[in-house]
Amino acid sequence: MSLTFNDPSLLQWLDTHSESDYDKLPFGVVKMDYEGVVAAYSRGQSKISGVTKENAKGKNFFTQIAPCTNNFMVAERYKDITLDETLPYMFTYITKPTPVTLRLIKGGNGSQYLLAKNA
Amino acid sequence: MLSIIYQIPMGLIEADMEGSITSMNAKSVQLLMPLFYSHGFRGNNINELLQVVAPDILEQVSNFTRPNGNIIKQQRQEIALQSGRDEGNEICLLFTVDKLDANSLTYIFDDVTELYNKEKQLKQMMQDNATEQLNKFEIASGLLHDIGNAVVGFGSYITKIKRSIEQKNDISSLDNLKGFIEKNQAAIGGAIGEKKANAITDLLNGVIANQENNLTDVRTSITDQMKIISHIQEILNIQRQYVKGHYIERASVNLRDLVNDAVSMLANTFEKRGISFSLELPAGIVHIKGDRTKLMQVFLNLLKNSVDSVMHMADENTLKQIRLILGRGEGKVAVRIQDNGKGFDQATGAKLFTRGYTTKTEGTGLGLVNCKSIIEGHNGTITLTSAGEGKGATCTVIFYL
Numbered sequence: 001m002s003l004t005f006n007d008p009s010l011l012q013w014l015d016t017h018s019e020s021d022y023d024k025l026p027f028g029v030v031k032m033d034y035e036g037v038v039a040a041y042s043r044g045q046s047k048i049s050g051v052t053k054e055n056a057k058g059k060n061f062f063t064q065i066a067p068c069t070n071n072f073m074v075a076e077r078y079k080d081i082t083l084d085e086t087l088p089y090m091f092t093y094i095t096k097p098t099p100v101t102l103r104l105i106k107g108g109n110g111s112q113y114l115l116a117k118n119a
Numbered sequence: 120m121l122s123i124i125y126q127i128p129m130g131l132i133e134a135d136m137e138g139s140i141t142s143m144n145a146k147s148v149q150l151l152m153p154l155f156y157s158h159g160f161r162g163n164n165i166n167e168l169l170q171v172v173a174p175d176i177l178e179q180v181s182n183f184t185r186p187n188g189n190i191i192k193q194q195r196q197e198i199a200l201q202s203g204r205d206e207g208n209e210i211c212l213l214f215t216v217d218k219l220d221a222n223s224l225t226y227i228f229d230d231v232t233e234l235y236n237k238e239k240q241l242k243q244m245m246q247d248n249a250t251e252q253l254n255k256f257e258i259a260s261g262l263l264h265d266i267g268n269a270v271v272g273f274g275s276y277i278t279k280i281k282r283s284i285e286q287k288n289d290i291s292s293l294d295n296l297k298g299f300i301e302k303n304q305a306a307i308g309g310a311i312g313e314k315k316a317n318a319i320t321d322l323l324n325g326v327i328a329n330q331e332n333n334l335t336d337v338r339t340s341i342t343d344q345m346k347i348i349s350h351i352q353e354i355l356n357i358q359r360q361y362v363k364g365h366y367i368e369r370a371s372v373n374l375r376d377l378v379n380d381a382v383s384m385l386a387n388t389f390e391k392r393g394i395s396f397s398l399e400l401p402a403g404i405v406h407i408k409g410d411r412t413k414l415m416q417v418f419l420n421l422l423k424n425s426v427d428s429v430m431h432m433a434d435e436n437t438l439k440q441i442r443l444i445l446g447r448g449e450g451k452v453a454v455r456i457q458d459n460g461k462g463f464d465q466a467t468g469a470k471l472f473t474r475g476y477t478t479k480t481e482g483t484g485l486g487l488v489n490c491k492s493i494i495e496g497h498n499g500t501i502t503l504t505s506a507g508e509g510k511g512a513t514c515t516v517i518f519y520l
Binding site: 066068069072073087089091092094095097099 | 122
């Protein structure tokens with residue numbers, strides 16, 4: 001797999017692939033609907049956050065899975081009509097601070113993505 | 120347990136003395152990450168951020184020398200946001216900082232921004248209301264001032280008319296003419312006939328009587344007009360006191376000097392009218408917060424009331440006496456004015472502070488009302504007592520400090 005974290009065509013690839021494909025990527029992927037409800041949670045994301053797929057799916061990412069992202073830097077950015085932005089952030093693996101780089105992408109078909117890799 | 124700590128709705132951070140964060144929960148990231156980011160920090164050192172947004176907290180932490188214990192307890196910290204949609208706004212965090220051991224600190228912070236904003240709104244509303252109220256009072260004060268000036272002008276004009284009619288009427292000339300005719304009645308009778316001469320005298324008497332009647336009517340009318348003006352001025356004084364009391368800052372007034380000055384102003388009156396006046400003042404300065412001019416108006420008014428009272432005593436041979444005593448008590452200052460004047464019965468006493476009620480023939484019934492209003496505006500009380508008609512009266516003013 002030649003896809004990189006910053007690949008400009010990533011949105012198209014994500015829209016046309018499933019969670020098992022996301023698991024093979026070298027970074028974490030969270031697929032959500034526009035309300036923030038998790039549809040897919042990749043293995044890479046579990047490694048960074050410590051949250052299992054089973055625990056994440058069906059829940060609201062910003063309020064139940066990663067409330068640390070529930071601010072104007074992350075959650076509120078998804079209110080924009082189009083979004084593809086990369087920013088440094090801090091996750092907590094349970095309570096251990098983990099510097100990460102996030103890529104926030106909003107698709108046009110009802111899905112939005114949060115990608116994360118260790119900084 | 121860790122997952123509970125992770126999810127609790129307040130920020131929790133564990134850091135070493137250098138600020139390096141070893142643990143942090145979701146809420147702390149949610150709240151602080153935008154601040155770290157907006158100041159260009161990575162987000163792994165709390166001291167870096169505190170140095171910029173809350174140096175006071177960092178200083179207290181740095182200066183804490185005990186091995187452990189509470190350093191800061193629920194300290195409110197307003198922090199300006201420098202990026203994002205809320206740029207220019209502030210968040211307000213309630214900080215508690217504890218030292219766990221030689222190199223371990225916990226920072227607990229709660230987001231009280233909503234409460235802080237409500238408080239700010241309430242404060243702003245109160246300030247706006249106060250400003251609006253002040254503007255209203257300023258307009259009212261200006262209006263009262265203008266009406267007052269107009270009334271003074273009107274009063275001067277009436278006084279001028281009064282003086283003019285007293286000085287420039289024709290009655291004395293007619294009296295002279297009448298005297299001349301009466302003196303020469305025989306000669307005039309001889310020249311034009313006695314009947315005609317008598318008719319001239321009668322006509323003159325009639326003209327003089329008419330002039331006198333007219334003059335009396337004009338005098339009565341002018342006196343009534345002066346009373347009305349005086350009444351309007353009393354009303355304006357009360358309204359001015361009300362308006363002024365709402366926004367004028369009160370200055371320190373030495374009551375001892377003020378009472379002394381009021382008495383000095385009336386010293387001539389006491390002497391001319393044969394009134395024996397005695398003054399008892401305590402040593403030292405007696406300060407209250409207030410408006411010197413208004414207080415002077417009160418004491419002059421009360422002393423004049425006593426003068427009026429002793430001047431209307433039933434037995435004119437009794438020595439007229441007025442006594443003023445200034446005294447200090449626990450948390451209060453009292454001024455007592457006693458006279459041995461005409462006094463009043465219980466029924467009259469009950470009505471003395473009623474607007475419009477007066478025992479004087481030319482009073483407006485507003486003097487004591489005005490005094491009461493001014494004294495109450497100075498956190499004071501006024502009482503007027505008498506043992507009965509002919510038994511004098513005592514006025515007691517108490518200012519609570």
